Amino acid sequence: EMRKNFVANASHELKTPITIIKGFAETLHDNPGLDMEVVQGITSKIVRNCDRMDTLVRNLLRLADIENLPISQLSSCNFLDVLESCKQMLPPVYPDAIVEFIKENSGPYDIIADPDLLELAIKNLFENAAKYSKGPAKITVITKRLENNILIKVSDKGIGIPQEDIEHIFQKFYTVDKAHSRKLGGSGLGLSIVETIIHKHKGTITLESEVGVGSTFNIMLPV
Numbered sequence: 001e002m003r004k005n006f007v008a009n010a011s012h013e014l015k016t017p018i019t020i021i022k023g024f025a026e027t028l029h030d031n032p033g034l035d036m037e038v039v040q041g042i043t044s045k046i047v048r049n050c051d052r053m054d055t056l057v058r059n060l061l062r063l064a065d066i067e068n069l070p071i072s073q074l075s076s077c078n079f080l081d082v083l084e085s086c087k088q089m090l091p092p093v094y095p096d097a098i099v100e101f102i103k104e105n106s107g108p109y110d111i112i113a114d115p116d117l118l119e120l121a122i123k124n125l126f127e128n129a130a131k132y133s134k135g136p137a138k139i140t141v142i143t144k145r146l147e148n149n150i151l152i153k154v155s156d157k158g159i160g161i162p163q164e165d166i167e168h169i170f171q172k173f174y175t176v177d178k179a180h181s182r183k184l185g186g187s188g189l190g191l192s193i194v195e196t197i198i199h200k201h202k203g204t205i206t207l208e209s210e211v212g213v214g215s216t217f218n219i220m221l222p223v
């Protein structure tokens with residue numbers, strides 16, 4: 001059933017931009033005398049939809065790669081370094097976002113992991129926090145070393161997620177507001193990538209959220 005849903009969703013997500021691109025290409029073909037301004041408007045829509053398909057296919061391939069990741073690629077790394085490099089990656093896209101780190105205890109924060117993948121997961125959470133905040137995002141990351149795990153809480157004061165959506169939020173292609181997500185360039189694969197990465201590390205991820213107040217993603221990773 002999941003496989004069938006996945007194929008149906010993926011096909012639908014790809015079909016929409018293809019239909020748009022085809023429609024605009026036909027308009028250009030059938031109307032050779034169009035004003036330059038109109039042509040530019042149409043071609044930029046074609047490019048935007050190609051970009052959307054490109055992002056979608058890239059995310060699908062990435063998800064498949066992560067699902068097939070061999071365990072031997074994991075090595076020793078420090079989680080605080082991972083957080084720091086995610087913080088550095090945010091300003092070029094979201095210059096106004098503020099990221100604050102709070103260490104609840106001194107660690108150590110060393111884990112066996114694939115640091116590039118963990119970076120991708122945390123970066124996705126930071127970008128979502130920035131994307132789904134009205135005005136400059138305020139992101140707080142609390143880390144705590146427990147006996148056998150590291151606890152990481154990524155919080156924002158953004159638009160929040162309705163209670164009824166929380167249980168579905170990590171499913172592939174799930175979005176709270178499809179039109180809003182599309183406008184921001186998303187297709188509902190980001191959080192499935194995050195969850196797959198955390199599960200690959202034998203960790204867990206949960207979400208607490210309130211509409212208009214903000215969201216907190218709680219991650220537990222074994223040390």
Ligand code: ADP
Binds near residue numbers: 185186189190192
């Ligand atoms: P998308 O590509 O649409 O951003 P994600 O899988 O990353 O897909 O997220 C799924 C949905 O969860 C989003 O469409 C959005 O509605 C919601 N969401 C994710 N993160 C946040 C957040 N920090 N605050 C509010 N809503 C969020």
